[in-house]
Amino acid sequence: MADPMYRRIADDLSRQIESGELSPGMPLKSEVELREEYGKDGTMVSRNTVRDAIKLLVSRGQVETRPGQGTFVLRKVQPFITRLTLDPKPGDVEDTVFKSEAERQGREIDDSRPRVEVQLADDIVARLELGKGAQVISRHQQRRIDGTPWSLQTTFYPMDLLQRGPDATRLLEATSIEEGAIGYLRTHLGIDQVGWRDTIIARLPTAQERAFFELSDKVQVAMFEFRRTGYEENGKPIRFTVTVYPADRNQFELQAGRVPSNE
């Protein structure tokens, strides 16, 4: 009797889900039925106790509650696998690699028109090794694959990139750069991204991310956050990109050394 009632109920339901006794998409018993099931000798457990148990399952991401319908066991979706490439060849830039990878998997990518802003953000400025108070250009884009919201990306450029050439102001325009940002920097501004460093983080989504990715308020899904700093030849950072992917529909792949091809 160590565990409180609501946790015992949660654990029991949890076990049924893990064992497959309750399969994805199936509704749990209604609150009233659960109150009866876990009450002893014909008595009923309190409604709130049952609800506390269900809250626990929801917070574990095992079930989803739908108002007016019931509580349902969640299913796992088929994840999109992004292959992290390791050698940035000049003709094989990030965006292109990503797109061809998606096409290889027969999926359709749809990028939103970027939202462009000029910002004063000291944490970003530090990443780009600029002076305190410096301004940065931010380009924010949403990506959908087969209509499903897939990733949110914000790229920051130092403001002084605009001095590098007459075409640089295009960075300020809210139009997609079709050829890919890295290719654009190289062909129009003569800026070559010769390498990058990623920091990979996993965390829970923010409220805004929940909204875009159509995650219910209550469902707990992990998020990948990639923070990529791109460097040019002289070792100076030229862009800082933060990309967020919901982990329920995204996985990443990494190869090293000699590995047989995938299929």
Add this chain to the structure above:
Amino acid sequence: MADPMYRRIADDLSRQIESGELSPGMPLKSEVELREEYGKDGTMVSRNTVRDAIKLLVSRGQVETRPGQGTFVLRKVQPFITRLTLDPKPGDVEDTVFKSEAERQGREIDDSRPRVEVQLADDIVARLELGKGAQVISRHQQRRIDGTPWSLQTTFYPMDLLQRGPDATRLLEATSIEEGAIGYLRTHLGIDQVGWRDTIIARLPTAQERAFFELSDKVQVAMFEFRRTGYEENGKPIRFTVTVYPADRNQFELQAGRVPSNE
């Protein structure tokens, strides 16, 4: 008035924590005080509403409640950064790389004695491209860094590796292989891991993982899961490793191309 009361309270407290107005270790106001603070015109918010707000903060890992004492702001832990190496050189094997990296950061690594089992697991067998019903050797290890539980790792080997040489049975012994598993395979069995493929997943922890990583039931933390298949020269998989890291204390770093050194 879009957001419900309990979330407005949670967001307000959350903001105070993020801004540093409430610093780590400090107690929040007591439930009674919060009921007064967020009630209008001398009225009090319901105790349960305040408690719902605090529950939200607890689930985000921002605060911790201690019975009889109060609710306290948690501090963020300094994450351990693992650099994902991309070129497996013969003398520079995985384990060694990892350990020197830890030492570079001035941390102390403590690996448990491995738990070794012989298993019949079809999903693993498929990864190792063995026939259905084949047996695999599993070696399970726990890793702590500076006393804090840091990762759980299980490595699977095909059972027929035991035929490769007289020393192979050491894989069945519950002793750490000090030189690192990959080095052991090479020097004692002549098996060279020439490459690997990782699949990187983010998800929520299981009950067992919560227990080992000392995560409270109420805190929501994401987990990294790395699934690494190692291949030998002829392209056959020789090991399959699953490693789980809690994302609140682990990050990963990845470099490509020419990048300035870290500091």
Add this chain to the structure above:
DNA sequence: AACGATTTGTTCGTATGTATC
């Protein structure tokens, strides 16, 4: 050691709103 005050934990109840069928 004993007690009371304070604080959080758990369980019960009620009421009202909203979404779905």
Add this chain to the structure above:
DNA sequence: TGATACATACGAACAAATCGT
């Protein structure tokens, strides 16, 4: 439209942990 089920908000009682007197 009514019935059902979940979401939010409130109130109350008792338990358990902690701390100071």
